[in-house]
Amino acid sequence: MNLSEQHRDRTDLPNADWQTHLSRLRPVIDLLKRKDRELSEWYLQGESEQEALQHRAYDDKVPSTTAIDALSKEYAGKSKDDPKSIGIWNGVRSDQVGASITVEIDGGEIFSKSLDMSLNEKMGNRNSRLGDYNSVAEVLSKIVEIYGSFYITFGPYFYFKEKVFEDRPGVSWMLYLPHTLTAAQVPEARALIPVMREDKQQGTIIVSVTDEVFDVNNRDHVKAANDIEIRLADQDLLPRFVDL
Incomplete structure (x- = not known):
């Protein structure tokens, strides 16, 4: 990962x-x-x-x-x-x-x-070596707390070949964005995890797969992440690298 x-x-x-x-x-x-x-x-x-x-x-x-x-x-x-x-x-x-x-x-x-x-990662495990998606999200939240991140992506390295937009971050297994997002805005997401900072929501971690580790060779997993990217881009919520 x-x-x-x-x-x-x-x-x-x-x-x-x-x-x-x-x-x-x-x-x-x-x-x-x-x-x-x-x-x-x-x-x-x-x-x-x-x-x-x-x-x-x-x-x-x-x-x-x-x-x-x-x-x-x-x-x-x-x-x-x-x-x-x-x-x-x-x-x-x-x-x-x-x-x-x-x-x-x-x-x-x-x-x-x-x-x-x-x-x-060890192949074939149901969870990442960092745990399930909630456990991984704790690591992303800690990084946001320390660095005030513009975005964070987490998932298999080769997902970069599968993402929809070359000039924007991919969703992969999960993507942090500094926005408060709701299920109505991203209905394709399997989970939306709020990231808090000083008792205020700093942003949201968007999770594409929750029942197992994201597998770049699983077309259903890739489609789920791609659909979220399109949804976010349509709402001007997926930043371009050049604007960061």
Whole structure:
């Protein structure tokens, strides 16, 4: 499964502030750990497995000095406005339990920033490794709480080939949008989960399939997601990437 997200960072964040960005990501890591014990330990991505395992991302929940030093060295000499990224992985090279997260930072105020997560899955399971759709939605809600996301998609990586609009996010298994949506607006959705922030609804997670994991090879699943995309676009609720 893959999660893709876009957000706008606060303008008061210093450039190359590795401490702040790793600390901000930590509540997401803690939630993932509760969902799957294989997501407990995280390391900076490197050119080799041996190199990567030398740099733990966190020491007892706080960003590690070795990770901050490694990132500072990697981007030494770069302009403060150059785009940068923090890539971490769970230290497991496996088609079933490997995982990685990449957060894009800096780059000025013109372009939005992103968070991407890749979670390899065991085939044939009824639920994701993060649990059922409600459990997965908790992860999306936490990311929205922290980053104030423009949108989040979650589902199989290859759904990008099946979505209706190339220039807009796809629904896949679930899509978060910063709108309060009702069943009357999206009757094709199997579930609409409100995302709250400071006791106010921040947006809605739209779920295309609720009785099992979304399967990109299941034409009924793909059709359900496609129908939701068309419905949202008809109401000007599905944003274009160029407008984010």
